[in-house]
Every structure is written in structure tokens, then in C-alpha cells.
Amino acid sequence: MKWVEKYSPKSLGDVLGNAKIKAEIEVWANKWSKGEPQKPLLLMGPPGVGKTTIAHLIGKEYFSETIEVNASDKRSYDIIKRTIGEASKTRSLFHEGYKLIIMDEVDGINGRDDSGGVRAINETIKNAKQPLIMMANDPYSKRLTSIKTKCQAIKFTKVHSNTINAQLKRICDSEGISYDPEALKMLSKQSNGDLRSAITSLEAIVDNDKNITMDSISVVSQKDGEQNIFDTVRTVLKSKNPEHVIEAMRVDAQPSLLIEFIAENIPKEYERTDEIAKAYEMIALADLNLGRAFRTQNYVYWKYAFLFMGRGVAASKKQTYKKFARYSGSSIFSKMSKSRKRKNLVELVTEKMGKRLHTSPKELEKHIPFYEILFEDNERAYDFKEYFKLDDEEIKLFRSRKIPASVEKKRIKELQKQQELEEKEIQKEKEQLLKNQSNSKKSTDKKQSKKLMEENSEIKDVSNTINSELTSSKTKKDKKSIKTKNKSEDSAKIIDKSEESVKSAPKESENKGNDKKESKTKKYKQTTLFDF
């Protein structure tokens, strides 16, 4: 019998780690057994922390029967409906109480082969009269989003390495194995919070003499994970043996991450400037090939990328260094998170500006220093703010001071005046038009309607500049009325009407805005003349 099974907990009390979560699940099970239906449980967390173990123990201790569907079964719509759907609707024949349904690895439901799987689960959740526990590794999986909201989601954390260490000791003791405590500690650490893999590794390294030493640890490779990247980096920078480098480069890591880690530590290991320059040349070449692979979607280039960042960098040194260099993760990540807040603001603002300026946000980012200067003047800052439709928070990108309220008030007044003047001019133009209209009264019907259309479009132009959104629908209505009333006398009324609609637009916005000041600025926003 494998140790993983042999030493798996026999009751909920034996389960290690995640104590709080255990209690939460027991509360859930207790309510079910009292006959109070609960939302399904969704257990999420890395492998080997006890999700499946706990689910089965719950089934054993609180329910009459357990039905399990896991990734080894095909999980299409039909199959899920048949096995779980039916079971969830019926009560057990031979036992009293509920049947517990366990669905493992729901995030692994394959989009194509398990067609409709997620839909089936959703329907099951809706109709289920039975307790249901689902498990998933990746809490951010897209497949989970629709399920998550309907479940009580519980996140498992990694098991602490001390807890793992203690359990490994217990197993060694009961198996009669002599061990080097340091070796066990190392093994616990290497497992990276995965109790199952720690026990599996332990079983694998025990030799015939029932002995565990530091040497035996080196036999099992640790689980792939972030720590492993540093081993790769160490080999690339320390070794001159191509075979070792090739072996080390087999790490399971994104090449774009690996290249950062190697590049980061080149100047920490290599001392001669020509070595650093040569090694970095290799990094640049590797990056070039990664870019090509990405752009052409042709991953044959990856092999060159790996070759340059691995063997290329390794071969760049004249001799190997026998020193202890402290390697580190790339500083770009901490720098990036620092600049993220600003970046978000830049994105938000340049996007708004881009709409106005017909310019891409990326290009506008280069112009920020100029706008910083242009925003120094209070009045211009206010005008630009309105022009780009920025809010107070957003103009902080350009100036730290707020625009004084007095300047805002003054500016609003000035612009209103200006706007009134312009409105008067428009009024004059319309009157002029009306005169022309009455002069040409005796023209044919066709001509009249054509003229009407023209005028209408002029009215539309005027109203467009004042308020494009609100009035456009209204002028359309007016167009209709033109068609029904063909006589030219009506044209005056029509113009009046559209004028009304123009005037009513700001009024409407006033009604909408609760805040008086807000409505004022709104009114101004809608009526300024920005034509481009």
C-alpha cells in the first residue's frame, strides 16, 4: 500500500492544516444533515493540500453515500446530467440521509470534449436537492466564473512546511526509518506546501537500509516551481559544461520570465566587463527570437531563444567563478508595481484625450511633459479639462494643485456670455433665412421640399454644434413633420420647433442634475462650441 493512502487521515480530526476551513465545511455538512439545504461548496486551492481528502471524509462522516465524478471521466453535458443530475434528484434507496456528490477538477472541464459541461453543472446546481462539493485548482479559471457566484467558495492555502515536516517525521518513526532531520526539513520545503508530493517523495527516496540522508534528497527532483528557476540560473551562470546547461534549461518556466531572471543575475555573477557585454548580447539575441516567435506565431524560434539565453550566456564567461553570489528576482517587477498606479492614470487620461485629438494614447504619453506646462495656467487648465472632459482626479497627472474654484466660476460666466453672443448670431442668421424663404414662396412643390430639406440640414448643423446627441433625434422628428406638412408656411413653425428643442436641451439636463453646480457645468458642457 502506498504511504499516501496508508497515512491519509482516517477522520476529519486527522486532517492537517487549513483548520479554519475544515470547521467551515463541517458547519455546512451539519446543516445538511439537519435537513437544511445549503449552497454547493466550491473548494479551491493548489494540489495536495487535502481538498479531495476532506470532501471524502465529509461524505463518510455526515452522509450516507458518496458519488464522485472526476477528470478521468468524460464530462459532457449528457454524462453529467445522467450521473449527477439523476442522483441529485433522487434520495438513496437503501440508506437514509443524503447522497454527497463530489466533482473533482471542475476547472479542468475541457471546452471541446466536455461540451456543455459547465452548463450541465449550472443546471445541476439549480435543481440539486443533494449536497454537492466541487473542487478546482485555479481559482481564477474562466470556467469557474459562472459557477462561483452560485456556490459557497472556499480557498485552501498551502500546508505550512513545519506541518509537513512533522508529518514526515511521524511517518518515518512508524516505518522505523532513520533520518537526517535536515534532509526531512529540505524535503518539506521543496514540496512547496504540497503534502501529498512530500509523502510520495519520502517513499521514493528511502533506500533498502531504511535510511534517509542529505544525499538521498538529491535523487528526487523537487516539484517544478519558482524556486527551480534559480537553480537553472545558477547552472547557466556557474557551469561551462553544455550538457549541464541543456539539462538545467529543461525547467518548466515561461521563456519570457526565464530570460529576465538570467539577465538580472548576469552582472551579479560575471565580473569581467567583456563577459557581461557578451552575455548580454546573447540575451538580446534570445529576446529577438522570442519576439519573432510571438509575432509570427511560429514557435520554431523558441529553440534559438533557449539556446542563446542558456548555452550562449554560459559560454560567455572566460572561467567559472568560485564565489557565492546572491541571486535575486528581477527588479523590473517591483518597479512595475510601483509605477502601476501612475500607469493606470496615464492610460485613462490619454484615452480620453486621444478621442479629441485623433491621436493614439501611446503617442500622447510622449506629450505629457508639454501638457504639464500647458496645464500650469489656471484658466487654460480649466478650458483643457473641459475640452478633454477630464475630472479633478485625472488632471492630477498634469498638475498637483487643484484648479481654484474662483477661476472655474469666472470661466463659466465668461463662456456663458460668449455662448449667448453666439446664440444671438445664430438667431440673426435664422431670421435672415426666414426672409429669404418668404421671398421664394412661389416655387414648385419639389423645389420647396428640397429647400426645406436643405434648411432642415442647416438647422441640424446649428443644433449639432450646440448639442449633437439630444437634438439629433428631435430634428429627425421634425423631418417627419416636414413630409406631412408640405406647405411652405409651415416652415416657420418648424424652425420655431427645432429652436425650442435646442433650448429645451439644457433645461433637461438641469432637471437631471441634482447638484446645482453640477447642472451648471453640464449645461455649459453641452452648449460649448467644439467643432472639429
Add this chain to the structure above:
Amino acid sequence: MNIPWVEKYRPQTLDDVVGQDQIVSRLKRYVEENSMPNIMFTGSAGVGKTTCALALAKALLGEYWQQNFLELNASDARGIDTVRNEIKSFCKLKAVGAPFRIIFLDEVDNMTKDAQQALRREMEMYTKTSSFILSCNYSSKIIDPIQSRCAIFRFAPIKAFEIINRLKYIAEQEGIEADQTALENIVYFTQGDMRRSINILQASTTDDNKITEETVYEVISRAKPKDVRKIINKALDKDFLGARDLLRDILIVEGISGDDLITQLYQEVSEMSREGLIDEENFVKLMEYMSECDYRIREGANPRLQLEALISKFLLVK
């Protein structure tokens, strides 16, 4: 009302477009013929691509140009969904009040491969109802099938005297006294980029409506990354870690783009060679690396890693 001069003085007709004479005369032919093929504008920033596109659309579509014109730039979502839905439904409809409809896509080089593939089909499917104007900085980043469906116009940087004349015109309109040398300094710095030139012009204008060499200098020096010379000096002093850290600060924290920074490095190294700080042999060697680095960045490599590699070459200067 203050509005950015770049927008206030954007030429509205093809006749007003500054520079690009040959391209403009070709575009005018399209207006005369009242039809146009699919077009691609390529060229660096601020040379008139968008202006030409807007002016051409207005000339071809006439009074109802806004209803028959769709502009999507990089700030709009332009994934495959947009191409399949929004653009498609716009293309399908017959133009009203205009001979056809025009779709203007800015920065096509930043669209995903998938979106470009979807676009390629639509460009040929709706030739009867719609024409496309695409614009990009580097045509090398655009899939071949799209390039082969377009008439490609390469925009050169605008000539210095043309920019100066335009700046003078704007200054006149705004009632500003502008020094000739001040304008020359602007143009020297912006290298044929009209948008940048006009922005600097507006930023250097003092409250009493004057532009002098000093005000221009102040604006330009604020737009320059300050630490470029420091990076070079640290690398020349063999402090690679220090140089690299500064470089990362400029690129990541300050958000300066890779191709901007390499231009700065180029200018700074040229300046140092003029000052006799770098001898001729080393200067040529550095430029050799720099040209390669520049090309790779434009080709789509990771600018930061390439620039770090470039900086490491400064360690070799004796």
C-alpha cells in the same frame, strides 16, 4: 476658449495639408475620380497621416461625412470582436448622402494578428460599399495579406522650413512674437514631427505672448529624460548595475518609450563624441550596436532587454 493648437490648427482640407506634396496630389486625384482604393498610410508620428485621412474623408464624403465615416484608434477596443461586429455592420450598410463609406483605423500595427486576419476578409468583402484607410508607424508589423490589398503611402518627416512656416502662421494668428532662432530650435529638436512642434510652440508661449530661445529651451529640456547622460557615464565607469537600474527607472517608472530613449542615447553619444569624450573608433563601434538595437526595437523586440544589452557595450569603451 483655449483649446490645444494641434487640434485648432489641424488642416481641414487637402489643400491646407503641410508637406507630403506628392501624396496629397495623389489623394486629390481620388477626390476628382470620386472613388478610392483601400489605402495604407505609414510613417512616424506627427507627419500628417491622420490629418490626410480626415481631410480625404471630408472631401470624398461631402456634407454627410460624419455619418459615413468610422474612426477607430488604439484607445478603442479593436479586438477580433470589434472587427467582426462593429466594423462589419458599419461596412455592410450602404452609404447615405455619400458615394461610399470610409473606415479609418489608426495604429493597425498594434492590432492583434487575429484581428488583422479578420480585417483582411472584410476589406475585400465590402469593396462596393466601403473603403478602408489604415495607418501605422511600421508597415513591417502588418501581415502581408493586408499590405497587398492596399495602396501604400509612405509619409516622410515634414521638412524643416515647412514646419517653421506653419509655426509662423500659427504665431501670427495667435498674435505672438516668435524668435526665428526659437522656431529653428523647436524644429531641430522635433525632427519633422508637426504635432510635437506645435505642442512645444504652445507650451513655450509666455503670458505676454512671446516665444524666445530661452522659453523653448526650458520646455524642451523638461521633455528630455534627464538621466540619459548619467546612464552613459555610469556604464563608462564600469558600473553596469547602477547604469541598468537607472535605465529601468526611466523606462518603467517614468514610462519613457524605448524608441524615444534610444533617440536620446543617440543624441547624447553624438554630443559626447563632439566634446571629445568618446574617441572615433569607439564612437563608430557604439553606433554599430545602436543601429542594430534600434532596428530590433522597431521590429518588435523587448526594448528594455535590447537597451540593457546596448548599455553593456559601453563597458567595453576604454
